Every structure is written in C-alpha cells, then in structure tokens.
Amino acid sequence: MNQNRPARLPTIKDVAHEAGVSLGTASKALNGQGQLRPGTVERVRAAADRLHFRPNRLAQSLHRANSLTVGIISTDSFGRFSMPVMEGIEDVLGSAERSVFMCNAADDPAREKMHVDALLARRVDGIVVTGRRTDARPALNLGAARVPVVYAYTQVGHDPGQTVQAPCLLPDDFGGGEQATRHLLTLGRRRVAHISGPPKFEAVQLRARGYLAALSAAGAAAPLVLHGAWSEAWGREAAAQLFGPASATDALPDALFCGSDQIARGVTEALHALGLRVPQDVAVVGYDNWDVFTEATRPTLTSVDMNLRDLGRQAGQRLLDLIDAGPGQGLGGPLRLPCRLVVRHSCGAPVNEEAPDPRSSA
Amino acid sequence: MNQNRPARLPTIKDVAHEAGVSLGTASKALNGQGQLRPGTVERVRAAADRLHFRPNRLAQSLHRANSLTVGIISTDSFGRFSMPVMEGIEDVLGSAERSVFMCNAADDPAREKMHVDALLARRVDGIVVTGRRTDARPALNLGAARVPVVYAYTQVGHDPGQTVQAPCLLPDDFGGGEQATRHLLTLGRRRVAHISGPPKFEAVQLRARGYLAALSAAGAAAPLVLHGAWSEAWGREAAAQLFGPASATDALPDALFCGSDQIARGVTEALHALGLRVPQDVAVVGYDNWDVFTEATRPTLTSVDMNLRDLGRQAGQRLLDLIDAGPGQGLGGPLRLPCRLVVRHSCGAPVNEEAPDPRSSA
C-alpha cells in the first residue's frame, strides 16, 4: 500500500509514461474523447488505477470556464436556522462533482468582504448567502465580478435601479401564520390569541398578519397579539398575563398560536400550572417544528415547519440553474416557500401517528 | 461601476498591459519580489486596483506546493455537536487565506469516499473529520495520498501497525463526570446518583467512570447509575423510579448528575411534580451546557461544557501544524481536552452572576 513514490501525486504524465503512450493519448483515454483503440484505453485506465491517479481539478479549472466550486457565506455563525439550510444546499451542490466552500462572516462586514474576496480569487461559480434571520441585509459586494448569487433565509432590499435582482428564498411566514390559525379555527376554536417574538423581526410581522388574515376570513373574535422575547420565560409570562387571576373568565382565549416552539412550551407549562388542560381547555400551536421541543412538550406540540432543508435545496438548485443559464437569466426577487403544519397532540386534532425521524443524540 | 469588460476576470496580463510593463514585472510588483523602481510598483498597483484584479488562486496553487484549502468531512449531517466544532475549525482555518471545503458524508461510506476523492482532486492541504459521537470509526481511506488528517469529536481505533497515528481531539468525558460529581460532593451532598444515556456510547461509559472515581475518592455512598435514552422523557422516568412512592425514604439521593441537559430537565420537572425542591432537596447537574436548556430549566441548570468550539479551534490549529511540519511529524492518537463546569442555580452552589452570552434567536 505504502508506495515508495514521492509525496507528489501522480500526474497524467506519469500515467502516460506508465501506459507507454503520449500525454495527449492518455488524456483522451481517460476522458473518452477522440478515436482510441479499445486496448489503448484499457491500458491507460489500468495504469491510472495502478497509480491511483486523480486529475488535478485545479489544473482542469484553469482552462475550463468553471471551477465546479461554490461558496456559502453564513452571515452569522452556524446557527440553528442556518444549519438545515446549509445542509440542503450541500445536499444539492455537494453531489454532482461540485464542492462547497463554507465561510462564516460572523456578522462582521469586514470578514464578509474578506471571504468574498477569497471566494472570487478561487473562482467559485456561484455564492449562496445565508442568515439566521429573514430580515433584509445589504447586497453582497462583488465588485466587478459577475458571479451568480442566491440568498437563502435572508434577503436584500430590492433595489429598482438594479438590472437583475438576485433571488431570495424565504419561508412563507404569512402563510405559516395563516395556516396555523386556520387550523385552530377549523377545529372549532373561536378566540385565538397570538403570542410571538420581538416585533422588529419581519417574520414576526408576517406571521401576525397571516394570523389576522385567517381570523378576519373566518369572522372570528377580536384578535390579540402579544410580543416578547424568543424564550420560554416569555411564554410563561404571556400565559400568566392572559389566564392569570385578574382575567375575565368568559373572554379567555381557547387557543394560542405561538411564534416559536420555545414560547409554546413556556405557555404550555404555565397553563398546566394554572390548572388548565391542553388541548381540552386551551389548544396550542408552535412554530419552527424543532423536534427537541415538540417531542418534549406534553402533550406533544403541533407546530409550523418552515421546511428549511428544502429551502436550502431549492437555493442550491436555483444557483445551479443560474450558473448554467449564464448571467442575467434568473428572475430574481423574493420567493416565498410554503410552510407545513405538523399536527401533534397540543391542538386537539386527530393525529395520524407516524414514526418520528430520530434525530436525537448526545 | 459596471464595466463594459467581458465576464472574464482580469488577469495579471491585463494588469501588466494597463500599467505598460511586462507580465513578469507586474508579478514582481504585486508580490514585492525582486528590485523594482518604486514608481513602477505604484503604477502596477494602481492598475491592479483599477481593474479589480485578484490573482487566480487556482493558477497560483498549480505551481505552489499547496492549495491553501482544507476539507471538513462531517460524518453525520450538520448536527448539534458538529456545529460548534466546525465553527471553531472555520474560525482558525478560514482566516489566514485558507478556505474550507465542507462535506457531509451523512453516515454513508460511499458518500464519504466520494467526498474524499473530490477533496484530494482539489488538492486540499489537509482534512478534518468530524462526527456527532465520540465513538471510534474506521480511518479515512486516502489511498496513496499523503494528506494530514485530524479527527475532531470522533476517533479512529488506534492501529499499532500504523506508522503514524492521526490526532483525535476529544472532550475529556471522564474528567467531566469526575468534575461534576466532585462539585456535588464538595457542596456536602453524600448520595449522588448518575442518570445517563445509552451505555453503548463511549462518552456515557467515560462519564460514569469519572463519576465512580470521584465517589470512591471521597469515600461516598454506594454508586447508582441508570441508563436510558437521551431524552427528557427518560429523565422524568428515572426520577420517578428513584423518588416515586415505592422508594425508601432514608436512602434517597440528595444529588443527581445527569448525562445530558435534556435528561436533567426531565429530572428537574419530575422532581417538582413530586414536591421536591431543587436544589434544596435534590441538587441537579446536567451535561452539554446547551443554553436553550440550561436557561429554560428552573432553577437554571448547572452543567458540564465540553468546550466544543475550542476543540474545533484546536483541531484546526493542529491541522495547520501538521501541514507546516510535513508528513509524519504529528504525535497522534487520542487527545482529551478538559471540560468546564458552568455553575448556575440547580446545584445549590453560590453562583457569580455574569452576563450570559446571548445566543438566542428565533
């Protein structure tokens, strides 16, 4: 196994020499180009195998138009939301001979610029920008370079002066909020309140609007939206506010649509502490479908899934399309991908049990 | 801004032409080599700036010995434990002109081989292998290639026949278990039980051994280790087993060292439900220091932190050392990095409040 060869990896020249043919012939044999005698092809192949030859992609890329590499720039560190997105991107791009550079800009414009420069110097065929929030960010500064860019789980303010808009793939938070609320209304709940995160998040605004739209479409009771932190503590506090001793008994909500699973869990625990049953007295729906919370909450939590891995996959596919199509071909701008309601036991709906994907570990 | 230049990026030839010098002179000017007249250097620099010139790293690497790239292969998908490790690696490697290829082997040997081939074809200078469990795995098959490899949060069975052992960076789970247990004993607890995960995990074995070592060192009461799943549900069940109505009142544990924060949370909730106070009646310590759980548990959870980001950083640094040192220089084998006990309120110790790092989001 351990050849006495030098550390240098074998080149196609070595292969040609080993097979007793010229360099050009070896190249053709390995790439199936031109007209070669079958025996020659076989001989070259054998030599290549014997030497464990791998074509040097650096050299290949040097005179091809593409490098078969792409870059992912994560705005913030590898967070809980970037993760599935990146996984999806890698899933699509990592196959098909394409390698993925991963960069962490850590919310620092200087670091971002550094990484962009590095990626361009490496002649990546495209770049995906990822964030931990869906809110708008400044566009990537590519200088004069013409490299397709796709934004995933983040977006750029659409500048009408720009000739070509970069695609921004985002979860349809409006639809998610609408779907969750409508689900509760369909189950017969009439007074649905919404407990969510900080209002400065665009996602919070959109989910709230979806919630309102569903309510008014059903002609349901007066809406009620509470904003707070993305924490269980806020969920507990909000539930206490709504159902605490000072509340009027007859106007109490019979359902709560929460802006995150963490909030939903806090809410659920506070309801239990107040002697209220979930879902009999109050139905609860969360957001994010984070298994660690949906499964640990009692009863298990119905939640909106943003399909982030799929979003990542679509971002990757979109980038591939853009790369193949050449510059200026992509119809860009924001694109909202549908969310999916995962029904469990906290909403009181009949639930068809299926094996939950086992993603736990230590 | 939008030049009428072709999509092709400017080469050093273009720069030379623009500056009115020869190709070689331009190269020297940009790299500070040779003896150039200051004015010439300045002229070339200006031309390069004007054209937004970036040297093509593919071409550079072609006749340098290195590519200034490294690969990370994650055994399983981007999980909760790979994440901070990868972040640390990227932190060290992503600076200093080095770009990082990210590969997801998804627990599939075929995919792993594919990615290794791709990385070698791209002439990476080194590879870091990451896992979601610290248990041993087969070594990466590099064929005849001589590329340094570092394992982080995973390890290879050390083969005595192998000339050079690859370094494996792992958390010191024995020390972590010992530290947590000793902490509880120091606080005056005498009957410490250990509620952990599945015994097939090496980490579970090591933590349990650390626990036992601390107990026997202190001459404490008979050890008690319970194994179950990595879930809150198991934590609740274990607490019920220990403290349920059928238990003898005088031999009950006064402290519980849990194998994960999720288990610890389940334990804590079950204790509350049984009317036991934490930490007054029973002290609780978790493992992983996962903020989402440590902060949401009431009282906040004292927990063992494996310092995974630091582990990742050290893995990256180690790889750089190996790359610089040339082949066969690294003293390899497993290397255990210390864990750190983060004291909060569930163990009953006085805790010095400091601003917790805000890593929450939606």
Added chain:
DNA sequence: TTGTACGCGTTATCAT
C-alpha cells in the same frame, strides 16, 4: 531595473 521564457497539470487542436 526590467523583460523573456519555462513550468505547474490539464484539455483541445492540429498534424501525423
């Protein structure tokens, strides 16, 4: 002080 020419590893074009 500056320009020329070669090599890095590969593919593609043109002769043979």
Added chain:
DNA sequence: ATGATAACGCGTACAA
C-alpha cells in the same frame, strides 16, 4: 489511432 503543441494564469529563474 496517436503524438506534438498551444493555452489556461501565475511565479520565478535567468537573460538583457
């Protein structure tokens, strides 16, 4: 059917 050669973009020894 095969071999020689240019080209990709860059750095550098060497010549001028």
